[in-house]
Amino acid sequence: MLTPYRPEPYVNFVEPEPRQMMIAALKTVRGQLGRTYPLRIGDKQIATDQKIASIMPAASETVVGYVGKATREHAEQALQTAAKTFKTWSRVEPQTRARVLFKAAAIMRRRIYELSAWMCFEESKSWIEAYADTCETIDFLEFYGREMVRLGGPQPVTPYPGEDNEVLYMPLGVGVVIPPWNFPLAICTGMTSAAIVAGNTVVLKPASASPVIAAKMAEVFEEAGLPPGVLNYCPGSGGEIGDFLVEHAQTRFVSFTGSRDVGLGIFARCGKVTPGQVWLKRSVLEMGGKDCILVDETADVEAAAEGIVAAAFGFQGQKCSACSRAILHQDVYDAVLQRVVEHSRKLTVGDTTSEENLYMGAVIDEAAYKKINEYIAIGSKEGRIVLGGGQDARTTVPKGGYFIPPTIVAGVDRNARIAQEEIFGPVLAVIKAKDFDDGLEIANGTQYGLTGALYSRDRFRLERARHEFHVGNLYFNRKCTGALVDVQPFGGFNMSGTDSKAGGRDYLLLFMQAKSIAERL
Numbered sequence: 001m002l003t004p005y006r007p008e009p010y011v012n013f014v015e016p017e018p019r020q021m022m023i024a025a026l027k028t029v030r031g032q033l034g035r036t037y038p039l040r041i042g043d044k045q046i047a048t049d050q051k052i053a054s055i056m057p058a059a060s061e062t063v064v065g066y067v068g069k070a071t072r073e074h075a076e077q078a079l080q081t082a083a084k085t086f087k088t089w090s091r092v093e094p095q096t097r098a099r100v101l102f103k104a105a106a107i108m109r110r111r112i113y114e115l116s117a118w119m120c121f122e123e124s125k126s127w128i129e130a131y132a133d134t135c136e137t138i139d140f141l142e143f144y145g146r147e148m149v150r151l152g153g154p155q156p157v158t159p160y161p162g163e164d165n166e167v168l169y170m171p172l173g174v175g176v177v178i179p180p181w182n183f184p185l186a187i188c189t190g191m192t193s194a195a196i197v198a199g200n201t202v203v204l205k206p207a208s209a210s211p212v213i214a215a216k217m218a219e220v221f222e223e224a225g226l227p228p229g230v231l232n233y234c235p236g237s238g239g240e241i242g243d244f245l246v247e248h249a250q251t252r253f254v255s256f257t258g259s260r261d262v263g264l265g266i267f268a269r270c271g272k273v274t275p276g277q278v279w280l281k282r283s284v285l286e287m288g289g290k291d292c293i294l295v296d297e298t299a300d301v302e303a304a305a306e307g308i309v310a311a312a313f314g315f316q317g318q319k320c321s322a323c324s325r326a327i328l329h330q331d332v333y334d335a336v337l338q339r340v341v342e343h344s345r346k347l348t349v350g351d352t353t354s355e356e357n358l359y360m361g362a363v364i365d366e367a368a369y370k371k372i373n374e375y376i377a378i379g380s381k382e383g384r385i386v387l388g389g390g391q392d393a394r395t396t397v398p399k400g401g402y403f404i405p406p407t408i409v410a411g412v413d414r415n416a417r418i419a420q421e422e423i424f425g426p427v428l429a430v431i432k433a434k435d436f437d438d439g440l441e442i443a444n445g446t447q448y449g450l451t452g453a454l455y456s457r458d459r460f461r462l463e464r465a466r467h468e469f470h471v472g473n474l475y476f477n478r479k480c481t482g483a484l485v486d487v488q489p490f491g492g493f494n495m496s497g498t499d500s501k502a503g504g505r506d507y508l509l510l511f512m513q514a515k516s517i518a519e520r521l
Ligand code: NAP
Pocket: 178, 179, 180, 181, 182, 183, 187, 205, 206, 207, 208, 209, 236, 237, 238, 239, 241, 242, 243, 246, 257, 258, 259, 260, 262, 263, 265, 266, 286, 287, 288, 289, 319, 320, 321, 422, 424, 450, 490, 491, 492, 496, 497
């Protein structure tokens, strides 16, 4: 019997048992570095001449693994295979499709430390960030499986005399799934599993910075009994095969999570009808953010400072939900800033595959390292660096990887570049607000609208914020990161995407179309 969905619990790595389990898993994974993972198209595993090397961010000379690099011919083969398999998979009972997800969840639960350890290597996630990523992956599988059972059952319609009426949710067809690297197991699995449990078949083009953990996911689905051809694992460069997959006439929908600019390109290309295409392509686009925490003069200063630090620097600030702007009421500006700096100075930074349970690892790759440092240089002109940024000897970081210390820039103007553009790294812009109204205006004053938090003890301000703080995920008196599946369905407004609410009860409908059937009695 299906039990109600519950989020997977976290462990505490201060306790000896989880700590030992993690150290053992890191050792196991270290022994498996450098292997090669082929493409998976239908029942074939295809070795390619060209490969993508997945580099360890914390030790840039270490290769986590090599994956096959698909050409356009491979991409074509994957689409044709997915189209052929759709004919059978779309007719498999929803309940049976859901069981594949439940089985995959059970396998992942058994391998939770090992899968998390892969993310410490491939992403430089801290132990708890990696573990939370795997928990979220399991949550998506458990939740979407249950949702499909619900949506696969009878749907309510108003009875009409002399007729038997019903509404069926039908799958769409072949989907191209393009995830980002930053939640390389959770988002990749969430996007993929939602599409396939709804009865679609998928060509998955994982992010080039995290293709090994995506290969592990494909292995798990195979072990869980997913028929060949339902999920086609097709790594390759976004520029080389991404456009091709998106524009192809066989593609029925594109599910994308990533940056604003790439998302806008996909949005435009999905709007163009390719010769031979007989449908309007659907696009589900989840994009970037410039999220903030607003603190008013009634707030608990200490709680606000702790929330800002966790949301700004957890996983090196590389979350779409990360707090990259702290907007502080002038009366508490100095007090909150001081506590934020004090807390941030104590954060540990290093290679998270060591035996030490560190708070922060390296940023994902050389391009990110350069881009973030360029923003820090811009920030040094747009405000005053009060921590990090290479200026502060107390926050020096290790060598050999793409390490950037937690960096705080105070006295930033609301329209400064570092207050408007997504940096996607451990850089916090601190902005002063005259009063609550001014703070709300600053909070809403970007092109994005993903997450935000308000720390306040004023009931009527909290109520106003419910309506006027224009973000898809709003939090009161807590940090703006860490959304849980079906507890806080996730997705943003404006240039943050189509507000598709991953991990919510509307999500699977994005991968289906409703058919009304009436029979005269
Ligand atoms: P990205 O550079 O936009 O890449 C995302 C994916 O798109 C990757 O798989 C990438 O492949 C692919 N891609 C690149 N160019 C393409 C093209 N022309 N056609 C088709 N696909 C293409 O983003 P990222 O650096 O991986 O991820 C970070 C971004 O994701 C941030 O902006 C973050 O805010 C956002 N994000 C949003 C959410 C959300 O829920 N709203 C969640 C997580 C992350 P390659 O890797 O091969 O280039």
